[in-house]
Each structure stands twice: as C-alpha cells, then as structure tokens.
Amino acid sequence: MSSKFGFVGFPSNEIESLVKTGALSEINLKKGQVVTTTEDLMTAIKGPAFVIGAIINVDRLSDSEKNLINENAKAIGFPVGLYGEKSNIDRLSPELLSVSKNLGKFAISDLEGSTKIFRQSLFPSYVRTITKESIKFILPKVFPDMSADFNEVEKDSGQYNILVNCENHGAGIFSAISISVDSAALKNLNDTYRGIDQVILLDYGKELANQIFGAINFNLNQIDIYSRVALPVALVGSPGSGWRITSRHFRPSIRLELANKVMSFQVEFMAKTTNDIWNQLNSSKLTFNAPEESIEIF
Amino acid sequence: MGKVLVVDDSMLIRQKVSDFLLSKGHTVFDAEDGASGIDIFKKDPHFDLIITDLNMPEMNGIEMCSALKALEVPLPPIFMLTTETNPELKTRGKAAGVNGWIVKPFSEQKLSILLESVFKK
Secondary structure (H helix, E strand, C coil): CCCCCEEEEECCHHHHHHHHHCHHHHCCCCCEEECCCHHHHHHHHHCCCCEEEEEEEHHHCCHHHHHHHHHCHHHHCCCEEEECCHHHHCCCCHHHHCCEEEEECCCHHHHHHHHHHHHHHCCCHHHHHHHHHHHHHHHHHHCCCCCCCEEECCCCCCCCCEEEEEEEEECCEEEEEEEEECHHHHHCCCHHHHCCCHHHHHHHHHHHHHHHHHHHHHHHHHHCCCEEECCCEEEECCCCCCCCCCCCCCCCEEEEEECCCCEEEEEEEEECCCCHHHHHHHHCCCCCCCCCCCEEEC | CCEEEEECCCHHHHHHHHHHHHHCCCEEEEECCHHHHHHHHHHCCCCCEEEECCCCCCCCHHHHHHHHHHCCCCCCCEEEEECCCCHHHHHHHHHHCCCEEEECCCCHHHHHHHHHHHHCC
C-alpha cells in the first residue's frame, strides 16, 4: 500500500508528535504523514494514495496558504479535521467545509473521534448496503439454520478463535473480509454443528468468505465495477481464547457481529476518491440483487 | 445416467454437488484442485460432464480447462461453478473451452437446468 496511507497533517507539530510517540497506532492508525507546506499537502492528497483524512490547524495558515487550500478544496474530496478559531475556519471554501469536521481545539480525543467518522464516512453507502444484504443472503446457505441477525459494532465482544481472511481486488478498489468464529459457541448452537470437525468448519468459513464477496461483486457489476476474489486463508486459535490484536491497519470498514456472538464480520473497503468510482459507490440507488438465477450456457 | 467430474477446493461444495448428482443416478469423481482433476481425467477420460470451480490453489479452473484442451482428446461439456462474475474471466473461460457459467451459491435448481441441457442431447 502507498506510503501515504493514513493521515496527513498540516502544519502539525501535534501530528508529528503523535507519529513519533506511536500514539496513532493506539487509535488504529498505522501511519501518519507529516507535511510542512501547503504544496506538500496538495501533492499528498492528489496522488493515487489511500489518504483517509487530513488534520489542518487553520490558525497557522497564511492568507496565500488559505487561498491554495480553497482553490483545491474540490480535489481534496475526503474528510478533513479543521481546528482553530471559528473566524479562520469560516474563511475556507464552503466546498471544503462540506466535507470537514470542525474539531475545535485540537486534542487526541478529538482525533480518535474523528477516525470513527472517517472510517464510517469513507465506507461507501452502496457498499454498506450490499455488504449487509450479501451476508444475510449467503450466511444461511453455507451455515444452515444460522440467522444473520447482526449488529453493527465498533469492537467485537465475542471470544473468537477462528479467523478467515479473504481479499477482493479490482480496478480502483480494494476490499477485504475478516470472519471471526467462536467454534465452541457454534458447536453449542444446535445439533447441526455439535460434532462438526474443525477442518470442515474452516472449509465452511473459507467458502462463506468467498461467496459473500461473490454476492458483493455481483452487485458491484451492476455499476460496472469488476473485481476478483482471492483465495481465502484461515487461522485457528484455542477455543474461548479470543484473538489478541497486536497491530491493525486503519481502513474504512464496518464490523457486524451476530447477536449470538458466534461470528463477527469485518469488511474493509477502499476506493479511489478522485475518480468516478467513488461517486458511483456513494450515489447508486440500486438495491441488492441476489445472484440466484445466474446461469449462462455459452 | 452419466459420469461426472466435480472439481472444487471446498469440501462443502464438492459434497453438495456430488450428493445431488448421486441422487440423480450419476457416477461422480471429485478433485480438490485443477491439477488433481487433470490426473483423474487422464486415467480415464470418458466423462460426460465436468463441473469445476474457478479459484483454486495449485491450478485454477481456467488453467485446468486449457490443460485439458491441450491433451487433444474429445472433451465433455465443462461448466464453471464459481462466485466470479467478471465478463473478462468468462471470455477467458470460453477461450479455454468452458461451455457454461454458473454463479454460486449452489442450488439444486441451477444444477437441474445444467443436467437437462447436457443429458437431453
């Protein structure tokens, strides 16, 4: 992934100190890039990079720097955290303000709150819809008698010991799904799963990931976005132990946990924000289409 | 009744497809990747139908079809049973000798349509 992945901050002694002290990783940001001039800021955000947001101290901008940012407001196109005096913030372009979150006085807690806003706002609305519907549609087909009664959560609360990962790549998009399973809870769910072999459970988990992406891609095709599913991989830990997360990249994502805490799904999705794909993913009024009747004889 | 080769890296799919075919009276052989599928075919190429996944380790479904084509022996109809819906992959599949494309999730209704199209001829 690009070295620009993460936050850019300008002009930002605060961001720099966060990078140096590793504080960004505590709020799930892998990397922050500190830029020191408005020109560098514009270069960073215009590149084909997965920049997820910017923090700008407006009080420190000169008039010429404000003009430069105003002129490029449309190109920024992703959430910006502005902090400083209100009168200074008001002097920025309305276009920029429409994608901005006024942080007021800068503080790490504001930044943490902003990561949540960024993570949610950068997960396209159409993808959110088809992701939820795809999981609802596919889950009971791979795991019979399993209801996709899930809640959108910030953090898992189940004790998961199996992790299945699968990626999905296409022109202008990258997505990944992580399915966490509590094998002990699954076996206690009903007689269908009581004696299920772990090897078979892993196989089911991988097929589940594969077919969820299949359903998502089937719907992305409706707006002319084509991508390809990679081979899923699975990891196993001790039942009831839960996963110890040692490092996480920040990516726009949603996390859906089944009400019975047998499974949790984290779906990450990144798209270029500087081309039509981004607009399509956020403005499509299409509803979910199930790939049930799709059979083609050549 | 016919002889069918089912190739899929998922045990779940192999089992479901095989159970359905067996219930219709067909003889079923199965393999977990393209390379194993070719090995089975080479031992006895008298199959009436091949149903294969696309994304598999070792050798994917399209690569397997190309390799079967290169054997220069009569091939049965080959159908892809996959989550992939990318038109470019379908075009590549056609070029490799794939005769049809079924999108997962697996359903008995879809396989019935397929079997009817193959065995009524």
